[in-house]
Amino acid sequence: KNEVEQSPQNLTAQEGEFITINCSYSVGISALHWLQQHPGGGIVSLFMLSSGKKKHGRLIATINIQEKHSSLHITASHPRDSAVYICAVPMNYGGSQGNLIFGKGTKLSVKP
Amino acid sequence: AAGVIQSPRHLIKEKRETATLKCYPIPRHDTVYWYQQGPGQDPQFLISFYEKMQSDKGSIPDRFSAQQFSDYHSELNMSSLELGDSALYFCASSLVPAGGISTNEKLFFGSGTQLSVL
Numbered sequence: 135k136n137e138v139e140q141s142p143q144n145l146t147a148q149e150g151e152f153i154t155i156n157c158s159y160s161v162g163i164s165a166l167h168w169l170q171q172h173p174g175g176g177i178v179s180l181f182m183l184s185s186g187k188k189k190h191g192r193l194i195a196t197i198n199i200q201e202k203h204s205s206l207h208i209t210a211s212h213p214r215d216s217a218v219y220i221c222a223v224p225m226n227y228g229g230s231q232g233n234l235i236f237g238k239g240t241k242l243s244v245k246p
Numbered sequence: 247a248a249g250v251i252q253s254p255r256h257l258i259k260e261k262r263e264t265a266t267l268k269c270y271p272i273p274r275h276d277t278v279y280w281y282q283q284g285p286g287q288d289p290q291f292l293i294s295f296y297e298k299m300q301s302d303k304g305s306i307p308d309r310f311s312a313q314q315f316s317d318y319h320s321e322l323n324m325s326s327l328e329l330g331d332s333a334l335y336f337c338a339s340s341l342v343p344a345g346g347i348s349t350n351e352k353l354f355f356g357s358g359t360q361l362s363v364l
Contacts, residue, residue, distance in 0.1 A: 175334045231340070233304060
């Protein structure tokens with residue numbers, strides 16, 4: 135069974151700062167998910183990646199399969215980026231992609 | 247574009263009552279996953295369906311049951327509700343690629359149903 139660790143748990147940044155959130159997992163995976171959850175619960179899938187790097191706007195996600203580590207970067211952070219960012223991986227390698235183990239999340243607050 | 251729709255958005259029930267939550271996947275998506283997130287807790291996977299059959303099972307209590315219908319929407323039925331069942335219940339949908347190999351399916355999440363048991 136996979137285990138996921140995220141850091142930091144809480145992060146406060148000034149608008150414009152570069153932000154990095156880290157995720158480590160214990161068992162080999164085929165893909166890793168980065169999710170965003172705003173107050174009120176709605177979850178948005180930001181990235182699903184299995185190798186290398188993906189970029190979407192100001193968001194960049196990287197993964198190192200050998201080191202079992204992924205990072206989510208936010209460039210030029212903005213107060214609207216304030217949310218909880220969650221890393222999630224499949225519980226079992228080769229298993230259902232939606233049977234996920236979730237990290238405890240990183241609560242990001244970006245101050246104007 | 248159509249997203250994953252969940253209803254109701256909020257639900258208040260008394261202990262020992264029953265509740266039914268609904269999840270409407272993105273059109274043509276054939277897989278639905280259910281999750282439970284207690285206050286201040288990590289989400290937990292409950293159960294999933296692929297092509298109307300249960301495909302995987304997580305930490306779903308025996309008091310809960312779920313099914314997927316011919317139009318691919320899914321319902322989570324919860325009986326004998328307990329205070330500890332108060333949580334955000336959200337679902338996700340995906341389209342499993344041809345051949346049924348699910349290693350790279352992208353997930354789309356609903357906004358969830360906030361259940362409060364009093």
